[in-house]
Amino acid sequence: MRPAEAARPPKARRVWLGLASVVALVAAYTLLSNAYRVVDPSLLPDPIRGVLRPQILPPTQRIFDAFVQLVGAGASPVGGAYVHTGDHIGGLVEQRVTLQGSLLISTYRVLIGIAVGGSLGVLAGLLMGWSRAVDEYAHPIYILFRSIPPLALITYVMLWLGHGTAHVLLPIIYAVFTVVVIPTYHGVRDVADIYVKAARALGAGGRLLLSRVVLPAAGPFVLSGLRYALIIAWMTTVGVEMLMADEGIGYLLIGGGMWSSRLEVAGDPAVIVVGIVALALVGYAMDAGVRVAGDRLTEWVKR
Amino acid sequence: MNGLWRRRLWRALLSVGALAVLYGIASEIGSALLPRRIWMVAHYLEDVELLPPYRSLLEETVFLIQSGILPRSVLVSTARVFEGLALGAAVGVPLGLSMARAARLECLLDPWVTFFRFTPALALLPLYALWFGLGELSKILLIATAVAVVTLLGAYQGVRDVPRVYLEAAKSLGASKGLILRKIVWPAALPQIFSSLRIALGLAWVTVVVAELIKATMPSLGYLLALAGAYPRVPTIAVGIVTIGLLVLACDAVALGCYAVATRWMKRSPAHA
Amino acid sequence: MPDPRRRRLEIRDVTHVYEGKTATRALDGVSLDVFENEFLAIVGPVGSGKTTLVRIVAGFLTPSSGVVLWDGAPVAGPSPERGYVFQEEAIFPWMTVRDNLQFGLLAQGVPASEREKIVAELVTLIGLEGYERAYPKELSGGMSKMVEVARVLATDPAILLLDEPFGLLDAQTRSKMQDQLSRLWEEKRKTVILVTHDIEEAIYLADRVVVFTPRPGRVQAEVVVDLPRPRSLETRFSPAFLELKRSIWKEIGRA
Numbered sequence: 001m002r003p004a005e006a007a008r009p010p011k012a013r014r015v016w017l018g019l020a021s022v023v024a025l026v027a028a029y030t031l032l033s034n035a036y037r038v039v040d041p042s043l044l045p046d047p048i049r050g051v052l053r054p055q056i057l058p059p060t061q062r063i064f065d066a067f068v069q070l071v072g073a074g075a076s077p078v079g080g081a082y083v084h085t086g087d088h089i090g091g092l093v094e095q096r097v098t099l100q101g102s103l104l105i106s107t108y109r110v111l112i113g114i115a116v117g118g119s120l121g122v123l124a125g126l127l128m129g130w131s132r133a134v135d136e137y138a139h140p141i142y143i144l145f146r147s148i149p150p151l152a153l154i155t156y157v158m159l160w161l162g163h164g165t166a167h168v169l170l171p172i173i174y175a176v177f178t179v180v181v182i183p184t185y186h187g188v189r190d191v192a193d194i195y196v197k198a199a200r201a202l203g204a205g206g207r208l209l210l211s212r213v214v215l216p217a218a219g220p221f222v223l224s225g226l227r228y229a230l231i232i233a234w235m236t237t238v239g240v241e242m243l244m245a246d247e248g249i250g251y252l253l254i255g256g257g258m259w260s261s262r263l264e265v266a267g268d269p270a271v272i273v274v275g276i277v278a279l280a281l282v283g284y285a286m287d288a289g290v291r292v293a294g295d296r297l298t299e300w301v302k303r
Numbered sequence: 304m305n306g307l308w309r310r311r312l313w314r315a316l317l318s319v320g321a322l323a324v325l326y327g328i329a330s331e332i333g334s335a336l337l338p339r340r341i342w343m344v345a346h347y348l349e350d351v352e353l354l355p356p357y358r359s360l361l362e363e364t365v366f367l368i369q370s371g372i373l374p375r376s377v378l379v380s381t382a383r384v385f386e387g388l389a390l391g392a393a394v395g396v397p398l399g400l401s402m403a404r405a406a407r408l409e410c411l412l413d414p415w416v417t418f419f420r421f422t423p424a425l426a427l428l429p430l431y432a433l434w435f436g437l438g439e440l441s442k443i444l445l446i447a448t449a450v451a452v453v454t455l456l457g458a459y460q461g462v463r464d465v466p467r468v469y470l471e472a473a474k475s476l477g478a479s480k481g482l483i484l485r486k487i488v489w490p491a492a493l494p495q496i497f498s499s500l501r502i503a504l505g506l507a508w509v510t511v512v513v514a515e516l517i518k519a520t521m522p523s524l525g526y527l528l529a530l531a532g533a534y535p536r537v538p539t540i541a542v543g544i545v546t547i548g549l550l551v552l553a554c555d556a557v558a559l560g561c562y563a564v565a566t567r568w569m570k571r572s573p574a575h576a
Numbered sequence: 577m578p579d580p581r582r583r584r585l586e587i588r589d590v591t592h593v594y595e596g597k598t599a600t601r602a603l604d605g606v607s608l609d610v611f612e613n614e615f616l617a618i619v620g621p622v623g624s625g626k627t628t629l630v631r632i633v634a635g636f637l638t639p640s641s642g643v644v645l646w647d648g649a650p651v652a653g654p655s656p657e658r659g660y661v662f663q664e665e666a667i668f669p670w671m672t673v674r675d676n677l678q679f680g681l682l683a684q685g686v687p688a689s690e691r692e693k694i695v696a697e698l699v700t701l702i703g704l705e706g707y708e709r710a711y712p713k714e715l716s717g718g719m720s721k722m723v724e725v726a727r728v729l730a731t732d733p734a735i736l737l738l739d740e741p742f743g744l745l746d747a748q749t750r751s752k753m754q755d756q757l758s759r760l761w762e763e764k765r766k767t768v769i770l771v772t773h774d775i776e777e778a779i780y781l782a783d784r785v786v787v788f789t790p791r792p793g794r795v796q797a798e799v800v801v802d803l804p805r806p807r808s809l810e811t812r813f814s815p816a817f818l819e820l821k822r823s824i825w826k827e828i829g830r831a
Contacts, residue, residue, distance in 0.1 A: 017410035025415075056434060133314075140315035141322060147551040148544055149509040151516065152525075155532025156540045159341060159351060235423035239513045242425065253429050272430045276422055283421030471636055472666040472724075476680035476731060477656035486679070490670040568670045568711040 030060040058270035066270035070099040070252070088255040088268035097252055099274065103282055106241065106249040110233045110286075112169055117176030118229060122222055124177070125184025126214070129192070135185075142181060150175040151239045158244070168245050175236040176229045183225030187218030220301055223294040227287055234283050249275055330354040348535060355538040363538035372522060377546060380515065380524040383439070384507045384554075387446025391503065395451035396496060399458025404488070416455060424449035424506070425513055432518070442514045449510050450503040457499020461492030494566045501558040508551050524550075584735065584767055585610035585633065590642035592628050602628040603639070604792035610735070610769060615761060617770045617782035619824070625793025626771040627663070630737045633769065634660045646735075656680055659733030663740040667712045667720045667727075673699070674708040676723055680731035698726040701760065718742075718749040722756060729760075735767040742777070754780055755808075762806050775828075779820050780807060787827045797827040 035052050073093045128135045150171040161167040192214045199213045241250025253275045333354035341348045367373035402409045431441035473487045515525020531539035587608040594600040602625040618626045631637045635654040644651045678691045702722045712720045742750045778785045787797040
């Protein structure tokens with residue numbers, strides 16, 4: 001059935017409107033966040049005075065400064081062990097925590113999570129979708145484990161694996177795994193099934209059946225599962241890093257400290273905004289990458 | 304059909320039962336063999352039960368319930384989840400609906416929706432903590448943000464996917480815009496809105512646990528985990544994890560039930576269960 | 577030649593081009609009149625612009641050039657006056673049979689008691705007593721198509737536009753539906769345009785059959801069907817029926 005494609009404006013106009021909305025909001029924010037320079041905040045009524053402070057709404061140029069400082073932090077002359085300065089950006093610069101370095105480490109963690117968790121998830125989904133017996137025995141267990149938020153496991157996993165690489169990666173792998181299983185499972189069971197029957201009737205079997213029929217048929221579902229898994233992987237990575245890693249974008253956002261005392265460092269909103277924007281951009285780029293690659297892999301799909 | 308379901312149930316019970324028995328055996332062996340002293344970062348942790356046997360789990364459960372810690376934590380965390388869910392859906396669903404119906408609004412909001420879609424909600428926690436303090440408000444708003452993004456996309460896609468033939472049929476029967484919205488667009492988009500709510504509920508639990516782990520001022524499930532992890536008391540951690548898992552499972556079952564009721568008019572292929 | 581009957585619909589030199597990467601000319605200068613209480617069938621191969629023409633009459637499309645006059649006034653947008661039955665399944669699956677049937681009445685603000693009365697009548701007319709509270713998923717394809725026809729009839733339109741209404745049904749259900757539609761028409765005597773690629777269906781139901789050329793659609797021929805009414809299974813095997821069928825096939829062959 002044809003979906004309701006309401007009269008959509010042409011693409012050029014869409015882009016123009018979107019750009020205009022971004023520019024307008026950034027301009028409005030810049031004006032608002034610089035208001036404290038013009039107006040003496042102490043003259044303003046209470047709730048507005050509370051909001052219009054640079055500690056709450058960092059001026060746009062401060063955000064840009066923070067960006068420049070964070071990108072150049074690696075080259076700062078001082079380095080070495082973490083000194084508790086109580087200053088978010090100061091602390092980061094002293095530790096030579098750069099924006100690009102943090103993003104790289106987090107991206108690496110996300111990719112490991114996708115690679116390991118994704119393959120395990122696809123494998124489990126294939127098995128469950130392929131064999132009814134496996135499905136009936138394993139599905140209930142899968143549902144039990146899926147119900148546990150990956151980050152809730154952190155405290156327990158730490159006791160087993162210590163405070164290290166594996167401990168940071170495990171929740172990410174776990175999260176990706178649980179997300180990828182179901183789309184793969186549905187792709188194999190509900191979509192590939194009819195083609196499997198047709199291929200069997202033509203005499204195909206074994207590896208040919210798997211590589212030429214099952215995987216391609218389930219492919220689009222696996223890919224859409226992977227796209228969702230990317231979002232979940234980033235979320236989990238940021239969560240783990242905020243909770244206990246010593247590096248990565250989550251660590252940059254929270255600015256040091258340890259365990260439940262982490263938020264006691266007074267956060268610098270400019271650093272946080274830089275981190276968030278960087279996260280959104282990287283997330284978008286990775287999604288676009290998967291989308292483009294996926295479209296090429298599944299060219300035969302009617303769109 | 305009936306026999307099929309009986310076999311499914313039987314096999315489910317069998318595999319879950321087998322898992323439970325395996326754990327029981329492993330924990331009995333483990334309590335004898337596993338180290339109770341663990342080196343952690345800078346010091347030894349004493350008296351750690353890595354695999355607490357059922358005995359200690361039971362004792363711990365009884366203690367946590369009798370002392371009122373567990374019931375109160377459950378109440379606090381669940382309340383946060385549902386407050387955030389309600390708030391987020393109240394913002395996300397109407398926005399998604401109007402974006403799908405108004406082309407210009409869609410163009411204006413599109414970059415922002417994309418931005419929030421790829422921003423992990425958890426990354427907003429430090430910002431919210433700064434803006435709204437470390438208390439209740441920032442946690443609920445964090446959950447609401449995660450929920451709003453998911454439900455907005457669900458509602459938007461739901462409206463976009465309404466087959467054109469329904470809209471044309473309604474229009475040719477003389478229906479006004481308001482009537483079409485109430486009687487055609489809304490019910491046709493409802494299934495997708497409900498499935499997005501189900502996903503959002505799962506995300507809300509993930510979010511609340513982390514928000515509570517990072518900073519809790521009240522007894523709550525994340526706080527319980529954080530505290531138990533600091534000592535560490537594994538039976539407490541285990542009870543906390545299992546409780547969260549069961550709550551997520553129950554919420555998901557309720558969401559699935561709501562979905563089934565809201566879509567009872569839909570044709571279902573027999574393969575779907 | 578002056579026609580004694582009242583002219584309701586006038587299609588004057590209608591051309592339609594679908595814009596896109598490659599512009600497709602669907603209709604090319606079609607002119608056609610439809611008279612009061614006439615059952616007109618349009619037949620033609622797939623892609624001959626039949627559907628485009630009824631969509632223009634319904635008001636879903638504006639023709640690239642030419643005009644469509646309804647009772648002398650140009651058509652502007654869809655209206656319940658011109659009831660439309662779709663080729664696709666257009667029964668609202670989230671509404672019960674009863675709610676589907678009364679949707680048009682609801683849209684026109686007909687009071688509840690009146691709605692109930694009309695719905696009860698229609699349910700009897702299409703033989704769906706006892707299914708009022710059923711969802712469409714419980715109905716067969718033919719039944720739900722009949723509900724769609726009845727849903728349009730509920731608002732008492734002046735003309736009924738049927739766009740291959742039985743195109744998705746199997747042959748047996750189709751012929752059953754045709755019988756039911758034929759009876760319905762005897763009772764209601766509406767002005768009808770039926771679009772179909774099934775020539776037998778066109779002859780069996782219509783007073784007049786218009787044959788379209790392949791793309792772009794033009795009127796190639798008109799055949800008046802003067803078979804006696806009410807029509808039945810016997811009609812389908814009468815020599816007159818077969819003769820009509822032959823002449824229409826001939827026309828198509830000439831295109």
